[in-house]
Amino acid sequence: DPKFGQIQVVIRxxxxxxxxxxxPWARYVVREGTxxxxxxxxxxxxxxxxxxxxxxxxxxxxxxxxSHVGIASPEGKIASYKNFTHNVLPKVKDLGYNCIQLMAxxxxxxxxxxxxxxxxxxxxxxxxxxxxxxxxLIDVAHSMGITVLLDVVHSHASKNSxxxxxxxxxxxxxxxxxxxxxxxxxxxxRLFNYANWEVLRFLLSNLRWWIxxxxxxxFRFDGVSSMLxxxxxxxxxxxxxxxxxxxxxxxxxxxxxxxxxNYMIHFLHPECVTIAEDVSGMPALCxxxxxxxxxxxxxxxxxxxxxxxxxxxxxxxxxxxxxxxxRQDHPRGFPLPELFRQIIDKDWQAPARxxxxxxxxxxxxxxxxxxxxxxxxxxxxxPVAALSSASVLxxxxxxxxxxxxxxxxKELKDEDWDMGNIVYxxxxxxxxxxxxxxxxxHDQALVGDKTLAFRLMDAEMYSYMSILSPLTPxxxxxxxxxxxxxxxTHALGGEGYLNFMGK
Numbered sequence: 289d290p291k292f293g294q295i296q297v298v299i300r301x302x303x304x305x306x307x308x309x310x311x312p313w314a315r316y317v318v319r320e321g322t323x324x325x326x327x328x329x330x331x332x333x334x335x336x337x338x339x340x341x342x343x344x345x346x347x348x349x350x351x352x353x354x355s356h357v358g359i360a361s362p363e364g365k366i367a368s369y370k371n372f373t374h375n376v377l378p379k380v381k382d383l384g385y386n387c388i389q390l391m392a393x394x395x396x397x398x399x400x401x402x403x404x405x406x407x408x409x410x411x412x413x414x415x416x417x418x419x420x421x422x423x424x425l426i427d428v429a430h431s432m433g434i435t436v437l438l439d440v441v442h443s444h445a446s447k448n449s450x451x452x453x454x455x456x457x458x459x460x461x462x463x464x465x466x467x468x469x470x471x472x473x474x475x476x477x478r479l480f481n482y483a484n485w486e487v488l489r490f491l492l493s494n495l496r497w498w499i500x501x502x503x504x505x506x507f508r509f510d511g512v513s514s515m516l517x518x519x520x521x522x523x524x525x526x527x528x529x530x531x532x533x534x535x536x537x538x539x540x541x542x543x544x545x546x547x548x549x550n551y552m553i554h555f556l557h558p559e560c561v562t563i564a565e566d567v568s569g570m571p572a573l574c575x576x577x578x579x580x581x582x583x584x585x586x587x588x589x590x591x592x593x594x595x596x597x598x599x600x601x602x603x604x605x606x607x608x609x610x611x612x613x614x615r616q617d618h619p620r621g622f623p624l625p626e627l628f629r630q631i632i633d634k635d636w637q638a639p640a641r642x643x644x645x646x647x648x649x650x651x652x653x654x655x656x657x658x659x660x661x662x663x664x665x666x667x668x669x670x671p672v673a674a675l676s677s678a679s680v681l682x683x684x685x686x687x688x689x690x691x692x693x694x695x696x697x698k699e700l701k702d703e704d705w706d707m708g709n710i711v712y713x714x715x716x717x718x719x720x721x722x723x724x725x726x727x728x729x730h731d732q733a734l735v736g737d738k739t740l741a742f743r744l745m746d747a748e749m750y751s752y753m754s755i756l757s758p759l760t761p762x763x764x765x766x767x768x769x770x771x772x773x774x775x776x777t778h779a780l781g782g783e784g785y786l787n788f789m790g791k
């Protein structure tokens with residue numbers, strides 16, 4: 289048995305309190321039986337896994353299959369690394385992808401966070417199997433010529449203390465900023481102190497660990513927008529004005545860390561790829577370090593999926609405003625069609641849903657993309673119907689009347705699509721800055737929102753997708769538009785392409 293029992297770090301705090309903690313560098317943690325917390329287990333297999341295949345060359349153009357190991361099975365259970373290796377990788381190869389991006393690998397106690405509330409940064413999640421199974425997965429992918437990226441979360445960390453980094457030494461500042469600066473109010477998580485040398489060593493060594501121990505070929509850095517600014521993008525609308533990007537609101541310590549991370553990765557492993565998830569459009573993010581940039585190879589073209597949602601929004605009578613990015617040129621933040629601005633720019637009495645249901649005047653609240661990215665669920669007794677979790681208001685409707693309705697938005701007809709505006713959005717990127725285009729990722733398709741397919745075909749997908757029956761007009765139209773959306777995005781959206789397995 290490669291497991292040799294549980295280990296704990298025992299710390300006497302400055303106040304004399306005895307603390308029991310998991311090492312921040314723990315390589316394997318498990319949840320035994322009905323335990324709530326994870327336990328640190330020494331892992332040392334008698335015959336360690338040996339890589340058999342060479343690392344593929346850096347692709348000239350990435351075609352990424354964004355994946356979650358745990359949901360990669362039709363069975364009603366958490367799937368395994370082995371399942372992904374034997375059942376998913378061959379399909380990914382046959383579909384023509386040359387890269388997979390694995391999310392939810394770094395250990396996270398809360399499974400429903402989809403891997404974005406990290407508790408053990410050096411441990412591969414034990415939910416899917418032992419560490420050697422992940423090494424085999426990556427090795428087999430390399431044998432197929434597939435590059436493997438890790439969705440790395442260095443923008444924040446879980447607030448867990450007994451099985452996480454929070455209050456590791458009894459204070460709130462061991463790895464994080466002390467006080468309000470050290471807490472992300474919307475994500476309910478801790479924020480790293482990038483000015484602390486030990487924190488820098490921890491995070492930089494973490495990147496080297498995943499590359500050199502597991503043979504990952506690079507990273508998709510999560511939550512870069514939150515790192516770049518002291519305001520974390522909360523309630524901010526980015527219009528492209530350069531004053532929004534250069535000023536006291538920029539977190540220079542975080543920018544310096546990103547520059548160091550990219551410099552180290554590309555210096556030690558030139559074949560590695562780094563991608564920034566930034567919704568703000570920070571200039572020079574993908575410029576070389578020597579030119580004063582942050583050094584990323586690619587940035588995610590995050591305006592594109594929002595554009596498709598804007599073009600083909602589902603028909604809602606009672607619902608919430610969908611995940612449009614906040615925009616400066618609209619007084620309340622949403623880039624709505626002109627036809628609907630007259631509705632929300634004045635007090636408007638929404639029609640009753642039925643004779644027994646009366647609603648007050650509509651109100652629209654400004655939400656940035658970052659606010660909607662890690663939403664809190666609404667209060668259980670909230671009377672607002674059909675709220676999409678992509679547009680849940682911060683901190684349980686803070687500052688909003690509990691019985692307020694957001695707004696009614698109806699779909700545009702096919703013939704009303706503005707192709708010129710769509711093409712402009714798909715091609716609107718800075719010269720020389722490589723982008724990863726996508727029509728939807730886990731942000732749109734997994735975290736409480738609907739896939740494009742469901743937006744286009746909705747309930748008819750359950751009954752009329754069989755090849756044994758004729759296509760209904762809704763299914764026929766939905767499939768054709770879905771293909772067109774992906775084709776146009778792939779052709780015009782960037783120098784790389786991403787598709788999420790949840791589609």
